[in-house]
């Protein structure tokens with residue numbers, strides 16, 4: 001039989017015909033669904049179709065390419081300014097997105113929204129991949145249980161624990177002071193100082209502090225740049241750009257991308273990915289994460305096996321991982337199941353510090369102080385006697401310093417380090433009178449460097465709301481609500497669990513640095529270059545002119 005006749009006969013078999021017809025229908029239905037979802041629905045049927053916003057754009061990409069080609073948050077800022085207070089914008093494959101600027105609307109879905117407005121799947125996938133699966137990735141009751149279980153055992157300001165055990169911070173901080181003094185050199189220190197890449201050093205000291213507080217692990221990235229953890233974090237930190245984050249979201253949003261992002265398969269083939277143009281960064285990211293996971297898994301094994309982690313001993317092991325291991329043991333011993341699940345303890349989840357969180361926040365505070373010599377001088381005046389009396393001040397002492405508190409609060413308000421959180425409507429409902437269909441994605445405009453909402457809303461903060469004025473915290477305007485007037489840590493059921501710890505660590509670092517050094521802009525006319533992906537990262541490593549404080553060289 002000729003090949004043509006064979007093929008014809010095979011194709012006419014009933015089973016084969018059924019496949020062809022079925023396949024054809026499936027393709028038609030998929031195409032129709034896509035056409036309806038991405039072309040017809042947003043134009044003619046969506047209840048949001050009359051909400052102002054930029055053009056809908058290409059049905060496949062919406063405004064995704066515009067966001068990709070511009071600096072992070074800039075298109076959203078411009079749309080907010082042009083079309084606000086409610087802006088509609090199209091995401092990938094017909095996904096509708098809203099930017100809501102009214103605090104009343106934001107409050108509704110941030111505070112009440114554990115079930116109604118969870119983090120969307122693509123964000124949970126990205127966070128799961130980067131910081132691990134845990135509080136960031138679970139929703140609803142599972143999230144509620146987990147958070148209830150973890151908070152009192154780890155993140156409350158109780159007598160022992162990473163939030164209040166400031167002594168865990170000082171070894172790395174002292175290491176940094178020594179390195180900076182060596183770099184400045186004894187002679188040059190007094191007069192002109194030297195220009196140092198402040199962001200780079202802040203990242204290293206933060207990483208060392210975080211490894212100590214999160215895992216009880218001495219990473220010593222400050223002195224040993226080739227330490228495995230330092231190399232892994234550095235490779236990941238280097239990828240922290242809005243473009244890379246957008247690419248990752250794109251890959252995860254493709255059909256099957258979400259499942260792939262959670263699979264071991266992707267990790268096993270990470271080195272292969274590094275050879276494929278366009279996916280090279282993804283391979284590098286996976287490789288860095290793989291190394292970090294291996295290290296944290298080994299640490300977990302060691303801690304679980306460590307008999308000295310007794311349930312009643314709350315003093316010897318104060319790092320987050322040890323506390324979580326204890327909490328899990330306690331859950332299991334009381335037969336109540338384990339809310340603090342293996343997955344949380346085992347990965348870097350719930351210890352975002354353990355994830356590739358870079359620390360623009362400390363560098364940004366130094367930048368703001370470098371440009372406000374009076375606030376810097378006042379801070380030095382406050383911290384110097386404390387530091388001279390005891391170079392390792394405890395939590396209570398640090399907490400009692402008024403001007404230090406004002407400086408940190410103001411820095412976190414003006415330039416919040418985490419980029420805009422995202423939520424999705426789990427069901428159709430009204431927000432501030434607007435009917436919002438299920439599946440709509442929201443950007444919470446916390447990154448308010450330019451968006452005049454929340455952290456910089458004039459109604460709350462006054463006409464100088466975009467400026468750095470620590471003194472405003474001495475007498476907050478009446479309109480300010482401590483919970484809802486800044487969104488730096490967000491509030492509500494998904495608000496930051498590590499806020500107390502982050503703030504106390506920032507204060508300890510700043511106290512010691514300001515007692516030892518003076519900071520000034522590196523050159524005349526210098527401007528900040530904040531770039532943002534998951535967190536804020538200055539593009540130029542934030543060079544500042546650093547001088548030793550007289551008598552401290």
Ligand code: HEM
Nearest residue numbers: 135350351352418421422488489490494495496497498502
């Ligand atoms: C200045 C430093 C920090 C800032 C500005 C910050 C900010 C935030 C923000 C805005 C969120 C909400 C994100 C969203 O909903 O998409 C969040 C969540 C979270 N943060 Fe932080 N964070 C910081 C440091 C930390 C630290 C040091 C830890 C722990 C050691 C931590 C643990 C968490 C966790 C576990 C969540 C998820 C909470 C949940 O979903 O229940 N954060 N953080």
